[in-house]
Ligand SMILES: O=C([O-])CC(=O)C(=O)O
């Protein structure tokens with residue numbers, strides 16, 4: 001291998017991470033400049049040819065998990081190529097990198113593990129968290145997705161196996177919102193697990209200890225938030241898949257630039273879907289009756305954002321709140337049910353049931369006569385044939401949202417929703433389903449997944465340098481998403497934009513989040529105040545990572561030089 005001449009400085013990062021520069025699309029001049037000449041096979045390939053090989057290799061993998069591992073390896077071998085492939089095949093690759101296959105990957109994480117890919121911070125690191133963060137090899141971190149693995153999708157407590165989720169979400173941050181991959185930090189907290197099977201599994205990669213108490217978790221998270229903001233001031237923090245996320249959200253949301261994806265991100269996306277569904281049915285909000293099955297943090301978070309919308313549409317908060325009925329494992333949540341309700345359930349608990357109690361969903365549907373049914377219960381089949389048939393008898397266009405993830409936990413499939421409502425359902429699910437042919441018409445499912453907003457919210461917070469992420473900024477993301485759905489999509493019966501337009505959608509969401517931050521005086525980036533929408537969009541785009549523009553040369557400026565003018569002869 002040629003030694004590096006003194007005249008060509010190679011950054012320490014580049015030395016450590018040479019792999020990202022080994023790209024068969026690099027022209028010979030680039031290969032010579034970055035000293036990868038000879039390390040690559042001679043043919044200089046087009047991006048299209050590279051993609052063709054990757055898709056062929058991917059197709060040769062027979063199981064979803066093999067496809068997942070293939071894509072992880074590709075990302076580590078050549079991140080720009082990986083992101084080019086993702087951008088060009090978004091709707092095909094997302095179900096592998098993200099829900100549902102990422103769920104399977106998390107379940108098997110200890111078996112399929114090959115490399116860390118993120119940072120693990122343990123209970124035993126308390127008192128020393130900032131120093132552990134400083135071990136992260138990349139100098140700049142703009143955003144982190146952090147989980148403690150205690151409620152991974154609808155799969156329960158998976159401990160450190162939950163690391164697949166921050167990795168998957170951050171892949172989408174880069175793919176959808178163009179945050180540079182090296183500026184993202186997947187973060188998994190090992191605060192113990194109550195998953196007995198994992199604790200007994202010799203291959204399990206986490207500490208052999210039970211989950212710490214709520215008070216201990218609070219102490220740990222307080223130190224973590226200070227440490228993150230000390231090591232990377234202004235870092236945006238996305239909380240993900242915590243079993244009990246409300247306390248942390250309440251504690252930090254006015255103090256740091258952070259949000260909870262499961263409460264606020266999912267809430268915003270579902271609200272956008274509901275806004276579009278109500279436009280389709282034409283029924284006013286005052287006539288809506290929403291039954292939620294599953295009264296965990298996500299369900300309550302989603303409903304509270306819909307309450308906000310109903311209030312903006314003219315109801316009082318009390319009138320809006322009373323449009324919701326929640327069902328948990330014990331039945332309809334009422335004040336006189338005889339059990340002690342968890343604090344987050346009290347807001348929606350009913351007091352108008354005249355002593356009647358309803359144990360199952362069918363009884364609740366008969367009693368409430370809902371216009372919409374939303375599932376965040378992780379109970380596959382909870383929206384059974386009878387329930388769906390009843391919804392179709394009650395409504396011309398019943399709104400059916402089985403939102404639990406992954407698909408194996410969804411309350412019903414798209415096919416079931418179509419068949420049992422005779423094609424009348426207005427449908428959105430959390431995980432993807434295939435289109436379904438019904439009565440000679442191909443019907444398209446909508447996927448109400450938080451991926452529609454979290455990348456734009458995170459990018460908006462980064463670019464506006466928001467001091468914190470307000471509920472109004474989250475609400476703005478929901479309205480932006482509903483407006484981003486175009487006429488063709490609406491005519492096709494869709495509630496959300498096509499996934500293949502996700503980059504454009506993320507720009508729109510980001511712009512509206514920035515504008516709301518500006519309106520509330522939460523922004524610190526003064527140079528973009530007062531810009532028109534078009535100028536702001538162009539400014540946002542100019543800051544987004546584009547894997548097609550990466551030359552493999554360290555700094556973008558040098559890359560520009562290579563593209564713009566011939567590289568100096570002396571370097572060749
Ligand atoms: O990851 C997803 O697909 C959506 C989500 O946040 C969850 O289900 O927890």
Ligand SMILES: [Mg+2]
Nearest residue numbers: 153240241262
């Ligand atoms: Mg989640």
